[in-house]
Amino acid sequence: xxxxxxxxxxxxxxxxxxxxxxxxxxxxxxxxxxxxxxxxxxxxxxxxxxxxxxxxxxxxxxxxxxxxxxxxxxxxxxxxxxxxxxxxxxxxxxxxxxxxxxxxxxxxxxxxxxxxxxxxxxxxxxxxxxxxxxxxxxxxxxxxxxxxxxxxxxxxxxxxxxxxxxxxxxxxxxxxxxxxxxxxxx
Numbered sequence: 001x002x003x004x005x006x007x008x009x010x011x012x013x014x015x016x017x018x019x020x021x022x023x024x025x026x027x028x029x030x031x032x033x034x035x036x037x038x039x040x041x042x043x044x045x046x047x048x049x050x051x052x053x054x055x056x057x058x059x060x061x062x063x064x065x066x067x068x069x070x071x072x073x074x075x076x077x078x079x080x081x082x083x084x085x086x087x088x089x090x091x092x093x094x095x096x097x098x099x100x101x102x103x104x105x106x107x108x109x110x111x112x113x114x115x116x117x118x119x120x121x122x123x124x125x126x127x128x129x130x131x132x133x134x135x136x137x138x139x140x141x142x143x144x145x146x147x148x149x150x151x152x153x154x155x156x157x158x159x160x161x162x163x164x165x166x167x168x169x170x171x172x173x174x175x176x177x178x179x180x181x182x183x184x185x186x
Contacts, residue, residue, distance in 0.1 A: 002043040003058050004031060012053040015044070024050055079162070080110045086136070088122050088129040095132070099139050106143040106163045114150070116157035129157050137161065 002008070007027060014022040014030045017039060025033075034041040034055045042061065045052035082105045084098055102112045114136055116129045133150045140161055148160035 002046065003040050004034070007041065007043050007051070007053065009043075009051045011050045012041075012043075013048070013050050014041075015052065015054045017055050017057075030055075081113050081160075082110050083113045083115055084136070086114065086116045086129075086132055088116065088118065088125050088132060090132060095136075099136065102136070102140055103143055106140060106161065109163050111147070111163070112140070112144065112161045114157075114159040114161065116150075118155045123155060126152065126157075133157050133159055 009027060011024055011026055012030050014025050014033070016022055017037070022030075022033070030041055030053060037055060039055050040058035041053050042056055042058055043051055044054045082102075084102050086095070086098065090098075102114075105112050114133055116133050118126075118129060122129075130150060130152075137146055137150070137159060142164075144161040144163050146159065147162045148158070150157050150159040
């Protein structure tokens with residue numbers, strides 16, 4: 001955005017700080033009006049013919065713009081995608097450990113990418129890989145939903161799960177049960 005002396009056009013359409021049009025003026029006259037009001041002349045639409053300029057406090061405008069962007073960023077929901085790497089012949093204990101981590105990620109609200117990697121001759125056992133991935137999806141189904149079903153690409157099988165948002169209702173039921181238990185003890 002060009003401001004004050006950086007505006008290159010000879011004539012500009014000027015809009016007042018209140019939004020009222022002052023008309024098409026030479027750049028020198030528009031700059032003088034802005035200077036008299038102790039404000040800046042800001043080029044709003046440089047591609048228009050003639051370019052449209054607005055008289056405003058540029059510092060305040062930049063501050064408000066940054067503030068709006070910050071608010072918009074706060075409202076955006078962001079997910080981290082955590083990757084769970086598996087092999088077709090993974091041991092039970094290793095799979096249990098990885099499932100435990102994946103459950104924690106889903107509970108924390110992160111997405112989980114399930115990645116089955118085949119090395120060398122393991123590629124012959126694609127069915128075994130799909131079985132392991134489907135087992136993982138079944139184990140995690142209570143905490144998340146399948147966003148992308150298992151797909152074979154190159155030397156890997158990929159699937160993506162995102163967290164369930166309906167889990168909050170279950171927690172409330174759990175709280176009610178503990179309250180009943182405490183009444184029974186008294």
